[in-house]
Amino acid sequence: xxxxxxxxxxxxxxxxxxxxxxxxxxxxxxxxxxxxxxxxxxxxxxxxxxxxxxxxxxxxxxxxxxxxxxxxxxxxxxxxxxxxxxxxxxxxxxxxxxxxxxxxxxxxxxxxxxxxxxxxxxxxxxxxxxxxxxxxxxxxxxxxxxxxxxxxxxxxxxxxxxxxxxxxxxxxxxxxxxxxxxxxxxxxxxxx
Amino acid sequence: xxxxxxxxxxxxxxxxxxxxxxxxxxxxxxxxxxxxxxxxxxxxxxxxxxxxxxxxxxxxxxxxxxxxxxxxxxxxxxxxxxxxxxxxxxxxxxxxxxxxxxxxxxxxxxxxxxxxxxxxxxxxxxxxxxxxxxxxxxxxxxxxxxxxxxxxxxxxxxxxxxxxxxxxxxxxxxxxxxxxxxxxxxxxxxxxxxxxxx
Numbered sequence: 507x508x509x510x511x512x513x514x515x516x517x518x519x520x521x522x523x524x525x526x527x528x529x530x531x532x533x534x535x536x537x538x539x540x541x542x543x544x545x546x547x548x549x550x551x552x553x554x555x556x557x558x559x560x561x562x563x564x565x566x567x568x569x570x571x572x573x574x575x576x577x578x579x580x581x582x583x584x585x586x587x588x589x590x591x592x593x594x595x596x597x598x599x600x601x602x603x604x605x606x607x608x609x610x611x612x613x614x615x616x617x618x619x620x621x622x623x624x625x626x627x628x629x630x631x632x633x634x635x636x637x638x639x640x641x642x643x644x645x646x647x648x649x650x651x652x653x654x655x656x657x658x659x660x661x662x663x664x665x666x667x668x669x670x671x672x673x674x675x676x677x678x679x680x681x682x683x684x685x686x687x688x689x690x691x692x693x694x695x696x697x698x
Numbered sequence: 699x700x701x702x703x704x705x706x707x708x709x710x711x712x713x714x715x716x717x718x719x720x721x722x723x724x725x726x727x728x729x730x731x732x733x734x735x736x737x738x739x740x741x742x743x744x745x746x747x748x749x750x751x752x753x754x755x756x757x758x759x760x761x762x763x764x765x766x767x768x769x770x771x772x773x774x775x776x777x778x779x780x781x782x783x784x785x786x787x788x789x790x791x792x793x794x795x796x797x798x799x800x801x802x803x804x805x806x807x808x809x810x811x812x813x814x815x816x817x818x819x820x821x822x823x824x825x826x827x828x829x830x831x832x833x834x835x836x837x838x839x840x841x842x843x844x845x846x847x848x849x850x851x852x853x854x855x856x857x858x859x860x861x862x863x864x865x866x867x868x869x870x871x872x873x874x875x876x877x878x879x880x881x882x883x884x885x886x887x888x889x890x891x892x893x894x895x896x
Contacts, residue, residue, distance in 0.1 A: 524721055527721055527722065527723055527724050527725075530721055530722060551887070604725055604858070604859075605724075607859055608858065608859045608862045608866075609866060610799075611798040611859045611860075611863050611870070612863040612869055612870060613870045614867070637870075640800055640880070663799055663870070663872050664799070664801075665800075691865060691866065697865075
């Protein structure tokens with residue numbers, strides 16, 4: 507993928523995150539892999555609705571070095587770790603979406619009840635990585651591990667990470683995870 | 699912002715909140731009942747809580763501060779806006795919400811307390827940007843109207859998580875010292891960005 511194209515895609519995706527209610531303010535972040543060594547990611551602390559493609563940041567997945575004056579998202583290590591450990595992945599989304607955050611606040615794995623959700627998420631259980639402070643090595647490694655062979659993981663008391671072969675795929679995973687979490691909570695309510 | 703500009707902003711606040719609320723649709727309903735706004739010369743204008751925001755006229759915006767609001771603005775110099783809100787989930791919370799989400803800790807502070815009386819409001823808000831009142835309404839603070847509204851929405855998300863997580867065994871609190879550190883880091887980062895944007 508061309509860098510220019512990747513920057514436009516990531517910029518548009520940031521705005522979509524906001525419109526779809528998957529993030530608020532400057533929280534969350536999006537990246538796409540440009541080639542085996544580089545990714546484009548949203549910048550740190552900027553409002554999505556004010557971003558332009560030129561604000562997106564090109565980062566070396568292995569050295570974390572970036573080009574330009576804007577800093578990449580503070581969660582870039584998590585994105586890099588996912589790309590390094592899963593070469594087939596083309597896009598990563600990190601959100602603070604509501605229902606997944608509720609399950610994450612309880613530090614629970616998600617039991618994926620709907621077979622179609624299981625197919626999209628790639629597992630019948632979506633794991634919750636143990637709590638660690640944001641942007642630490644521990645949260646990076648634990649979250650990447652918690653994804654296992656699925657397409658998502660919860661980050662306890664924080665949010666979620668969703669992956670896909672491309673951004674469209676990762677968006678579908680994020681939306682599906684939200685539905686799966688809402689269904690999981692509803693099933694527990696019914697049982698109680 | 700001078701008095702005239704502040705009144706204009708308050709008269710248009712209902713439309714602003716309506717536009718902003720779209721992004722938080724799934725979090726719960728947040729109704730702003732009253733706004734207190736500090737102008738550039740330090741005067742605090744307050745909207746009439748008895749009138750819906752969308753029906754305010756300039757005559758409904760006066761520097762009529764309650765003693766509690768006065769003390770709050772005197773004590774918290776960086777606070778520019780106070781919102782009195784009625785919120786779908788926050789109103790159901792009857793005990794202190796510990797730090798259960800990172801974004802809550804960063805923006806609202808170490809916990810969300812319940813103020814048992816008017817006298818208790820300042821204490822409940824100490825080092826924090828939101829508190830729930832005994833009557834089920836909430837007070838949310840910010841340096842400007844956008845920040846205060848985000849605090850209100852985040853209070854709603856946090857309250858919903860706190861309530862709904864009960865069926866999953868309850869929300870698990872993160873370490874309070876780590877929560878406090880995250881809040882301090884957020885305030886530092888925010889003040890740096892505010893300076894940069896001046």
